[in-house]
Amino acid sequence: MTRTVTALLALSAGFALAQGAPSVEEIVTKANRAAHYQGRSGRAKVSMVIADAQGRQRTREFTILRLDLEPEADTGDTFTGDQKMYVYFDRPADVNKTAYLVHKHVGKDDDRWLYLPGLNLVKRIAASDKRTSFVGSDFFYEDVSGRNPDDDNHELAETTDTYYVLKNTPKDPKSVEFASYKIWVHKSSFIPVKVEYYDASGQKIREGQALEVQQIQDFPTVTKSSMKDLRSGSSTTISYTKVEYNIGLEEDLFTERYLRNPPRAKLR
Template identity: 25%
Template sequence: MHLTRRVLLTGAAAAALVPSAVAAQSAREKGERIAREAAARTEGYGDLSATGEMILKSAGGQTSTRRFDVKWVETGGGASRSLLVFNWPGDIRNTALLTHSYEGRSDDQWLWLPSLNKVRRISSSGRSGSFVGSEFAYEDMTDQEVEEFTHTWVQDGAGPGGIACHIVDRRPKSASGYSLQRVWFDRQHLRVQQVQYFDRRGAHLKTLRVSGYRLYQGRFWRAGRMDMQNHLTGKATTLTWSNYRFDTGVNPNVLTPNALKRIR
């Protein structure tokens, strides 16, 4: 009698777990589908260049501005290279960040410091560090490749400005300064509208809001503004982007660590 009851209870418990397991699997599958479709819509551009400004804001409200040029080029197989070079003001002029992004493995990054005449490779542990004193980490400046995260759909809900969004949690598979990134993709075009970053202890560290999207070549949406707010320090950094130019003939062979020393 007791054995029969135990079997019945065990069976009931197992049955009760099935719906939650199926739901979890469905949430994971839906999150992966959303992330992959969003990534696919940004690919196939070949190469492009843009100009931008970085505006740093202290907790007390003081601001400083930097200007930069950036170029990207796809190198096949889901890989790409990018080079961001500051051109103003003079104390940061020609400082450059080179990123090689890959599909299925961690990215490589190098920082060119002209004042020291030195190329510094950014280690895996260093990717969580601040990029030139901003609220953007080095890892924020890379392509967020789908394969580098697990994705779980959380719910559909309103994003910034009331935009209808898919809300997806992505967790890094390798070394990262974040334990979790919660991403709002707008449902119409799957453009990133907002990202909440949680540190390794699970605290809500930063929030990124992306706005000012424009459509180029009838296919590619590119943002005009990115606002990163650090909730622990009160500091913020804004990146503004303009003058997007596609098919400018960016040569991937010159986007190499050795070429950084020739930046003038």
């Protein structure tokens, strides 16, 4: 793990030592929440750098809006239910005004749409395409919105002084490009700080890592991360700035109307 991540997460490591070991289900739920459910809404400016095997770079700049839908009952800090997410691209010129919308569901496939301004076309992304490249990067569509924990079987592979290491195998192997993956989850914050994907032969094919973590509005937040495709040699780094939580977003922002007409006041 990087020094920046290790130094910040170590500040709270002592709290984990005083608690009993959680179950695998608890680790999975808390890691999912720490990665995708900080606050009930959020906004961030994002800079993405995509590098091919020869080191040639491309950039993407966009804004993410996220809203957690109200649960039927108040579940407090354990909420990991339905979400809506809106992504609006600013740069470069060839992706300007492109927008991506996700309606994330628990218990069924997510709904995803991509607006292509050059064609004035809203394209629905099939559930089978969720494991494909997100705007030409090494992150997949599913990496951006989060994989449903119910799609995998989970086991605790290892426990270190600092991390729970989970091995995860897909319930439907034909729907994904990997045979299994491991996640390193920080014991105290439950931030997933590393992920490794393996094929059926046991060869590592993709690797993701949290490079920087900051405390924002009392939430441990990954502000820089990377994903590497070990077969092609390409890699993508994402940096998050101007991160804010609990910003009072309205649900009607997350509709097809705003794919074509972006809510600019909320994107600043």
